[in-house]
Amino acid sequence: MEKTLQFSDLLRLIEERSTAFQAVVAAAPSLDAIVPTCPEWTLFDLAEHIGTGRFAWAATVAAGPDATTKSSTDAVAPVDRAELSAWLADSTRALVDALRDAGPDRGCWVWWEQSQSPATCGAVARHQLQQMAVHTYDAQITVGTPQPLPEEIALDGVEEFLFTCCATTAAWPHEPAVVDYHATEGRSWRVRLSADGAQVGPLTAEAADATATGTASQLVEFFYGRISPDAVKLDGDPRVFDKLFAWDPDA
Known part of the structure; x- marks a missing residue:
């Protein structure tokens, strides 16, 4: 095993994968297309999941190390495509800003208490990057343009999954x-x-x-x-x- 991505790299790559996801949403022929890798969702549903998830995790990080559960959110995805794109960008900005303000070592509520990943904002950033990367792949495959995960993300992603989910x-x-x-x-x-x-x-x-x-x-x-x-x-x-x-x- 080798050194993991730096915190600043995680934040940069969350933004990069979010931009890639937004590009798929902006260019998709229809937001009603079924996501083959998540067949219970349309592309709009996937976008809504991404946005509400980023807003909720931003609030969870901001709540500080004493929070005992993941924060909820009242965020609702707009139907208009241009507004949806802006909403997705806002959700990513909220998450990245919250993580940057907190720093990698501050404690944070997490669901993976029995894993080898720590309960820190750095670990949250690491997992959120993988969530964003995998769902970007989901969006790309929906419109017929699947691309491999970028190498630096994927290499960190193998270890992150094993540490957090295995x-x-x-x-x-x-x-x-x-x-x-x-x-x-x-x-x-x-x-x-x-x-x-x-x-x-x-x-x-x-x-x-x-x-x-x-x-x-x-x-x-x-x-x-x-x-x-x-x-x-x-x-x-x-x-x-x-x-x-x-x-x-x-x-």
Whole structure:
């Protein structure tokens, strides 16, 4: 594992992916198009989700480290396309301004209490970048122009997902296992599954029980269910991945 993106880079890239998302919304033939990767949503629904989510997280960050839940928002997405674009820009500005004012080390309410990601504004920024990047991919695929996640975002995204959404102190209910993830750009991560939970760390000489290999973008898309597992190279015992996909640590 290597050093993660700096806080200033996270904020810059949130703005960059937000601009890319807004460009898709502005150019889409119809906002009523169904999002293939989120079939319960239209492109307008996706835009509304993005905007309300950014406003809510901006308020959560601004609420400070003593907040005990995610803030709600009364923000409503406008139907007019030009107004929608401006509203999306405002939501991103609110989030980035709140994060910048708070700084990376200040505490913040988060939903990932059992993970390896800290409860800080820096971790919120890191996760929000990935949310924005994946949903930009969703928007692009809706209009037929899907693009891989930018490399620096995707490489950070593999580790961010593993730290935030995979790592847990909840006991793994099966035989202990080791799963490796290899990005073709040259980085790798190891997940150890045991009665102590799921812990992410660097590779060791120990052989893995199962591995997944692909570009960093493919691995992030794989994690979020945006592509078929067949799109990445899976090796080792396939039953480990079956159990991992079915595992609900909160159950």
